[in-house]
Amino acid sequence: MLSQLRRHPEAIEAATRAATLSPKDPRLQLSRAAVLLEAGDLVQAGKLLAAVLRAAPKDAVAAGLLATLMRRQGRLDEAQVAIDHARSFGPGPGALDRLAVELLLMRGRYGDAWALVNGASGNASPPASRLALTGTGGIAGQAIRLVSIDSSAALFAARFLPSLKARGAALTVVCPPVLARLFEALPAVDTVLPMARIELSALLEKGVMVVPLDHLPHLLAVTPETPPAEGRLFDMAPAAAGTTGTTGTAAARAAVSAISGHVGLWWEGPGPGAALPEAVAGIAGVTIASLQAGPARDHARAIIVSAGFVDRGDAVCDFHDLAEEIRSLDRMIAPDGPVAHLAAALGVETWVLVDRDGSWHWHGDPGPSPWYPNTRVFRQSPDGSWSAALAAIREALARTSA
Numbered sequence: 332m333l334s335q336l337r338r339h340p341e342a343i344e345a346a347t348r349a350a351t352l353s354p355k356d357p358r359l360q361l362s363r364a365a366v367l368l369e370a371g372d373l374v375q376a377g378k379l380l381a382a383v384l385r386a387a388p389k390d391a392v393a394a395g396l397l398a399t400l401m402r403r404q405g406r407l408d409e410a411q412v413a414i415d416h417a418r419s420f421g422p423g424p425g426a427l428d429r430l431a432v433e434l435l436l437m438r439g440r441y442g443d444a445w446a447l448v449n450g451a452s453g454n455a456s457p458p459a460s461r462l463a464l465t466g467t468g469g470i471a472g473q474a475i476r477l478v479s480i481d482s483s484a485a486l487f488a489a490r491f492l493p494s495l496k497a498r499g500a501a502l503t504v505v506c507p508p509v510l511a512r513l514f515e516a517l518p519a520v521d522t523v524l525p526m527a528r529i530e531l532s533a534l535l536e537k538g539v540m541v542v543p544l545d546h547l548p549h550l551l552a553v554t555p556e557t558p559p560a561e562g563r564l565f566d567m568a569p570a571a572a573g574t575t576g577t578t579g580t581a582a583a584r585a586a587v588s589a590i591s592g593h594v595g596l597w598w599e600g601p602g603p604g605a606a607l608p609e610a611v612a613g614i615a616g617v618t619i620a621s622l623q624a625g626p627a628r629d630h631a632r633a634i635i636v637s638a639g640f641v642d643r644g645d646a647v648c649d650f651h652d653l654a655e656e657i658r659s660l661d662r663m664i665a666p667d668g669p670v671a672h673l674a675a676a677l678g679v680e681t682w683v684l685v686d687r688d689g690s691w692h693w694h695g696d697p698g699p700s701p702w703y704p705n706t707r708v709f710r711q712s713p714d715g716s717w718s719a720a721l722a723a724i725r726e727a728l729a730r731t732s733a
Contacts, residue, residue: 357383361393371714373400380448390637391417398434399406403687403713407438428628436691438700441554444691446550464495464542464550471499476548477538479506479531482669484545486510486650491547492519502545505529512651513673553702593620593641594665594728595656595674599627602666602684605634611664612638616732622647622656622670622717628644662731664724666699667693675703682727684720687711 346363347374351358360383367376377400383393394417401410411434418427435444435574440728463469475495496502498517503522504514511525534541542550548613551563552556596619608631609620621640622632624647635642645652654673657663663674666684672692674681683692685708693700700706707727709720 340370342430343370343372356385357390361390361396364393365396367704368396369715371716373404373713376400389420391420391427395430398430399688402430402434402689406684407434410434411438433689433691437689437694439694442552445549445552464547464663465552469498470495471541471563473540474501474503474538475542476505476524476534478531478534478541478543479504479510480529480543480545482507482510483667483672483692486669486672488544488547489514489517490676491551491553492517494551495519501619501682503577505534509649513647513654516651569623575671593618593660595620595622595660595665595679596640597663597665597670598621598631599623599625600666600668601686602711603721605631606717606721607664607666607684607724608638608640611728612640614725614728617728619658620660622653624648624653671706675700675706678705682708682709682719682724683707684709684724685711687713687715 333573338468339437343366346359350359350363363624364376364383365380367373376440377397380393380400383390383406384397387393391530394413398413399415399505401407401413411431411467413432414427418431431452432444432447435441435447440521446465463473471544472489477488477492479599487672492504494511502520503524504520505524505526505527506514508525508527511523515519522646531543547553549563566723594617595613596608603610605627607639608619608621608623612634619638619640621628621635623635624644628635628642634640643656646656650669650673653670654677657679659673662680662682663670664682664684665671665674667686667690671681671683675683683693687710689710692702693706700708709723711717712719
């Protein structure tokens with residue numbers, strides 16, 4: 332609990348005291364290692380985990396924690412060995428399989444990763460209706476309902492819809508209303524069903540294939556090269572007159588044009604929060620357009636005003652509006668999440684703040700993502716601090732304006 336509240340010194344003290352009272356209890360040593368890992372003391376955590384594994388070589392939890400530690404150090408090959416070692420002892424926590432898949436994807440071993448997804452934890456083969464997706468034919472005339480479960484995964488998976496359409500499928504996207512107009516703008520999508528509360532069981536219908544958008548990458552066994560990208564994703568026309576969004580009016584379009592060449596900013600999500608706008612304020616020669624909407628914008632209004640940001644939050648009602656704003660920018664800065672995926676998919680240079688465990692979409696090396704070559708990653712430090720990443724962003728922005 333103390334670790335979750337980021338009260339790391341107290342958590343370490345409590346765990347150390349408990350382990351001292353029962354030095355031969357491996358569970359307490361393991362708990363102490365987990366607390367140290369969360370606090371970012373990777374050296375001490377690694378020593379404890381090594382000791383636990385010497386005493387109990389088949390401890391899958393310890394091996395999994397060691398793999399997580401190595402992942403945070405960027406030692407992906409060694410992390411893969413550790414997690415494969417943990418999984419070799421038989422069925423274990425689903426978290427081990429998920430970590431194994433993530434590591435394979437981050438290392439570019441896509442075929443191995445998708446094979447593991449389809450066979451991990453005793454999962455049966457996908458239903459026969461879904462098997463048709465894995466080939467190059469067999470879905471002509473097939474009605475497919477593609478369901479958005481996670482917004483980031485849905486926006487990433489959108490790149491694969493044209494290939495399904497080219498094979499003759501009739502595609503319907505079921506998604507939250509905030510994504511609806513964006514998916515309506517994709518030529519590959521025949522119908523969009525906005526649903527505030529999505530229940531897969533309610534979408535089942537004879538003769539209709541229901542597939543979560545999250546599942547498309549492994550069902551299609553994709554790589555960054557397949558299917559080949561053609562142009563920019565979500566390169567939609569402006570909203571038609573009478574739509575509910577804001578970008579269809581002449582005044583709104585003029586306002587969007589006014590932020591052309593600016594650096595866009597969004598900070599809601601798994602990142603440093605309001606510390607991001609604070610970090611990029613006051614850089615000579617850099618004009619920031621704040622696209623943040625909702626409560627996060629309200630809470631940071633004083634920063635937006637004092638820093639002299641161009642505040643476009645009122646113009647953003649959904650992801651279609653957000654896309655129109657982003658397309659006018661020179662660069663977008665956002666934490667890993669749906670906004671980063673959207674900006675990168677639009678072809679805009681995108682700087683992404685990625686947490687210390689990383690994500691396979693952005694890979695483990697410091698270079699651009701193979702899925703989004705127009706990106707640059709700024710990573711959280713192993714101790715959970717964002718200070719170094721924010722300082723690097725500020726320095727990089729200052730260099731671009733020099």
